[in-house]
Amino acid sequence: MSLFQNRLPEVHRMLTAKEVSVSELTEESLAIIAERDKKVNAFLTLNEEGARASARALDDKLASGAARGLLFGLPTGVKDNIVTKGLRTTCASQFLNNFQPIYNATVASKLQQADAVTIGKLNMDEFAMGGSNENSSFGPVRNPWDLERVPGGSSGGSAAAVAAGEVFFSLGSDTGGSIRQPASYCGVVGLKPTYGLVSRYGLVAFASSLDQIGPLTRNVEDSAYVLQAIAGYDAQDSTSAKVEIPDYLSSLTGDVSGLRIAVPKEYLGAGVDASVRETVLSALKVLEGMGAVWEEVSLPHTEYAVAAYYLLSSSEASSNLARFDGVRYGARVDEGGGLLDLYLNSRSRGFGPEVKRRIMLGTYALSSGYYDAYYLKAQKVRTLIKQDFDDIFKKYDVVIGPTAPTTAFKLGSQTEDPLTMYLNDILTIPVSLAGIPAVSVPCGFAEGMPVGLQIIGKEFDESTILRVAHAFEQNTDHHKQRPQL
Structure with missing residues (x-):
């Protein structure tokens, strides 16, 4: 059995007892990647020499008896929009x-401080724009449960690497569902923290008011460990929140007695696959059997969320991607036609079709004469969606529903229909617009593919959603199922 099947505390016990070394963990990760990743395509860049050097240093640290970090010795992968010093991004x-970045993102530095071993950088939709990981210019990631299906996006490589047992955990980024939706499709745990809880410094921006970094893990306990290591205020990030970081592990009590759950009717209505709906209702019965109570509620502005999100995120993307011009770094196509031709040729050949589509949409929405009609109106809708959640949380502790309306779809089945592709995020987007936390945890299977349960909480109340997810996990065995690659 792979060492990566163990929970984090068990791996730490094995390391302390000298039953395994960090170097052995690292070599197993690299060996599994060599065997499986030619099928999955989760990794874009491997850090073999750096990982082995880090492992040797950590083995020496263990032998010396020095204090160890929270993620000591654990092999991890990092989504390839998080900059890593000297490691291709x-x-x-x-x-x-x-x-080749010349500095580390704050989360990359925190992983080092927690004594994790960075194995490499993970595949994704180009500039995090997509919901299937088919927009990568290095080829699509494949779902370990069915290699003919998508892993979800944009953090598809981050989810697939964990599901395939290539790394112990990974980091992804979530703008409109890009951690939670691939977690659902790949049968792993994906956590989107409250906006501002985890530093965005060093995250290549897609939509700055929405982007948030979070962990993908095999179980909820490991997710709490990783969040503990990466959360916290960062003066280098102007949107970082100065809040006290609680002990997330102490919240994993297994007790949900008296918990008040809101289930939005919009999250179980038209467009949600019947098998997904039944799986989620079965999960709610499990929680009900543990002493929780749930009621159907309404989030009336949900129907406007997708339209508002794509206007806002595309507008911010248009602004953020203006820096990629072929002058300072990146692709440069200079055919001697002058500065404007340099911009045109570099951006035309450097960006893929989905990135170009969103730049065009965002530029249009921000242009003179259209700003008030589109961008400003979308911001007003965003406020209404946030108010919907605020009203619900006056009475309920968490909101629960499916993470995605369907299970993972076939590769290539939606690439010619971007509007249908966009609707796959309809259940995750409202949470991102409101800036509140949510976790996707495996809750069953439909036609052999994983289904995710999305647990949504109040801002900076990650402790509650982790407690609920962990309690559910302790009373089911869905998270223990593994794909057979």
């Missing part, structure tokens, strides 16, 4: 094919 785009 591409955002899965040809524009940044050879980009």
Whole structure:
């Protein structure tokens, strides 16, 4: 059995007892990647020499008896839009094919401080724009449960690497559901923290008012460990929140007696696959049997969330991606036609079709004469969606529903229909617009593919959603199922 099947405390016990070394954990990770990743395509860049050097240093640290970090010795992968000093960071785009960052993102530094071992950088939709990981310029990631299906996106590589047992945990980023939706499709746990809880410094921006980094893990307890290591205020991030970081592990009590659950009727209505709906209702019965109570509620502005999200995120993307011009770094196509031709040729050949589509949409929405009609109106809708959640949380502790309306779909089945693709995030987008936390935890299977249960909480109340997810997990065995690659 792979060492990565163990819970984090068990791995730490094995390391302390000298039953296994960090170098052995690292070598197993690299061996599994060599065997499986040619099928899955989760990794874009491997950090073999750096990982082995880190493992040797940690083995020495263990032998010396020095204090160890929270994630000591654990092999991990990092989504390729999180910059890592000296380790190629591409955002899965040809524009940044050879980009070597000269500094670490704050979360990358925190992983080092927690004594994790970074194995490499993970595949994604180009510049995090997509919901299937088919927009990567390095080829799509494949779902370990069915190699003919998508893993979800944009953090598809982060979810697939954990599901395939290649790393112990990974980091992804979530703008409109890009951690939670792939977690649902790949049968792992994906946590989107409250906006501002985890530093965005060093995250290549897609939509700055929505982007948030979070962990993908095999179980909820491991998710609490990783969040504990990466959360906290960062002066280098102007949107970082100065809040006290609680002990997330102490919240995993297994007790949900008296918990008040809101189930939005919009999350179980038209467009949600019948098998997904039944799986989620079965999960609610499990929680009910543990002493929780649930009621159907309404989040009336949910129907406007997708339209508002794509206007806002595309507008911010148009602004953020203006810096990629072929002058300072990245792709440069200079055919001697002058500065404007340099911009045109570099951006035309460096960006893929989905990135271009969103730049065009965002530029239009921000243009003179259209700003009030589109961007400003979308911001007003965002406020209404946030108010819907605020009203619900006056009476209920958590909101629960499916993470995605369907299970993972076939590769290539929606690439020619971007509007249908966008609707796959209809259940995750409202949470991102409101800036509140949510976790996706495996709750069953439909036609052999994983289904995710989305547990949504009040802002900065990650402790509650982790408690509920962990309690559910302790009374089911869905998270223990593994794909047979």
